[in-house]
Amino acid sequence: MTDTRTDPIVVAGAGHVGLIAAIAIGQAFDNVISLGTIQGGNDKRTTALMMPAITFLQKIGLWEAIEPHAAPITTMRILDGTNRLIRSPAVTFEASEINESAFGYNIPNVTLTSVLSDALKQSSIRHVAASASHYHATDGAIAVEASDGSFYTANIVVAADGRSSLAREAAGISARTWSYNQTAIVLSFSHSREHHDISTEFHTEQGPFTQVPLAGKRSSLVWVTAPAHAVELLELDRNQLATRVEERMQSMLGAVTIDVDPQSWPLSGLVPTSFSRNRVFLAGESAHVFPPIGAQGLNLGVRDVETLLETLPNDGTDLGAASVISTYNRKRRPDIIARTGAVDALNRSLLSDLLPVQMVRSGSLELLRTFSPLRSFVMREGLRPGSGFRLPLKRAVH
Numbered sequence: 597m598t599d600t601r602t603d604p605i606v607v608a609g610a611g612h613v614g615l616i617a618a619i620a621i622g623q624a625f626d627n628v629i630s631l632g633t634i635q636g637g638n639d640k641r642t643t644a645l646m647m648p649a650i651t652f653l654q655k656i657g658l659w660e661a662i663e664p665h666a667a668p669i670t671t672m673r674i675l676d677g678t679n680r681l682i683r684s685p686a687v688t689f690e691a692s693e694i695n696e697s698a699f700g701y702n703i704p705n706v707t708l709t710s711v712l713s714d715a716l717k718q719s720s721i722r723h724v725a726a727s728a729s730h731y732h733a734t735d736g737a738i739a740v741e742a743s744d745g746s747f748y749t750a751n752i753v754v755a756a757d758g759r760s761s762l763a764r765e766a767a768g769i770s771a772r773t774w775s776y777n778q779t780a781i782v783l784s785f786s787h788s789r790e791h792h793d794i795s796t797e798f799h800t801e802q803g804p805f806t807q808v809p810l811a812g813k814r815s816s817l818v819w820v821t822a823p824a825h826a827v828e829l830l831e832l833d834r835n836q837l838a839t840r841v842e843e844r845m846q847s848m849l850g851a852v853t854i855d856v857d858p859q860s861w862p863l864s865g866l867v868p869t870s871f872s873r874n875r876v877f878l879a880g881e882s883a884h885v886f887p888p889i890g891a892q893g894l895n896l897g898v899r900d901v902e903t904l905l906e907t908l909p910n911d912g913t914d915l916g917a918a919s920v921i922s923t924y925n926r927k928r929r930p931d932i933i934a935r936t937g938a939v940d941a942l943n944r945s946l947l948s949d950l951l952p953v954q955m956v957r958s959g960s961l962e963l964l965r966t967f968s969p970l971r972s973f974v975m976r977e978g979l980r981p982g983s984g985f986r987l988p989l990k991r992a993v994h
């Protein structure tokens with residue numbers, strides 16, 4: 597075991613989580629290597645980041661460059677777009693109800709990638725544009741071979757290498773995976789009416805159809821549907837697709853013009869048996885994959901990075917010590933398991949035609965609509981785990 601760390605911290609993967617991890621860890625620790633190819637030029641998605649993630653980006657100095665391209669989300673609405681016997685009431689969540697100016701901001705993925713890669717270039721972090729090809733645990737370290745022939749003896753590895761993580765496998769962490777019979781179609785569109793910073797999620801029999809505001813009279817869309825329907829939508833021309841989007845939204849935003857062509861993402865889920873083992877710490881999709889419902893994925897990835905920073909001792913001692921590994925596992929498990937389970941249950945409840953399931957869903961939404969303390973609790977918990985309890989506890993104490 598090393599008493600004074602000289603070996604580098606290797607962050608494997610240069611997606612959004614890997615880049616955020618490398619930049620944030622590089623501000624707190626010397627000798628950080630970012631290993632991975634920066635892609636994303638053709639990613640048409642946008643990402644809704646909630647206020648806690650925005651606060652973290654502010655803290656590490658990235659928000660100023662992102663903000664001009666970001667659109668606030670001040671209201672979130674859930675509408676039942678099904679033709680079922682039991683239909684759920686509309687529920688509206690206002691950020692002002694929990695004394696927030698916004699729930700978060702919607703940001704084009706290409707903007708995130710370019711701001712993060714610029715920040716990496718301007719930092720002292722060494723970036724190696726190659727993939728990790730082999731890991732080998734040695735005494736008190738982990739050897740990393742890269743596809744360009746370079747070789748590193750790392751103190752720890754941050755596995756931000758996505759859902760098929762090689763680092764996770766090399767650490768001996770297995771993962772349970774499953775797929776959904778659903779595909780997400782993403783696109784962006786302009787509309788003739790103002791969105792007033794409102795995001796609307798229509799619950800349909802095939803999954804949620806979620807409009808999220810962008811700057812000006814523009815919005816992004818995540819349309820989760822059956823794979824065959826997704827194929828049909830992708831074959832439409834822009835005008836035909838615009839008509840489908842407008843119909844689905846009941847012309848709520850007026851006339852629709854598609855201005856970013858659709859892309860499709862098959863949906864799947866993944867949960868590993870552990871979040872850290874043998875000097876490897878999982879962050880982002882190596883640690884959790886679930887459908888894009890309620891904008892949770894990257895938000896959870898940012899919390900992985902925040903927790904890792906809080907957990908790693910900054911006194912020169914071994915970052916891969918058993919106590920550090922177990923603390924990270926203990927801190928990440930409840931949040932990740934709860935989010936994965938909640939998103940999965942909500943998604944499956946939409947797909948189920950069973951009357952009792954529909955009754956429970958409808959009853960829960962009615963309770964949310966009419967009982968404002970519960971609504972506040974859900975809004976706070978949606979932003980950050982544990983924060984829903986804070987306000988009622990404060991009230992009870994005073």
Ligand SMILES: Cc1cc2nc3c(=O)[nH]c(=O)nc-3n(C[C@H](O)[C@H](O)[C@H](O)COP(=O)(O)OP(=O)(O)OC[C@H]3O[C@@H](n4cnc5c(N)ncnc54)[C@H](O)[C@@H]3O)c2cc1C
Nearest residue numbers: 609611612613632644727728757758880881888893894895
């Ligand atoms: C349609 C859709 C909409 C979404 N919307 C939202 C949203 O609004 N809000 C939200 O919070 N989340 C959202 N998400 C989730 C979010 O996109 C993911 O959580 C996030 O992209 C995960 O980032 P990552 O860096 O962990 O993984 P990835 O983006 O997969 O990055 C992993 C990187 O590692 C690289 N890599 C793989 N193997 C190696 C190796 N051996 N060595 C080096 N590098 C390697 C890969 O090439 C890749 O670049 C959405 C997801 C989808 C599908």
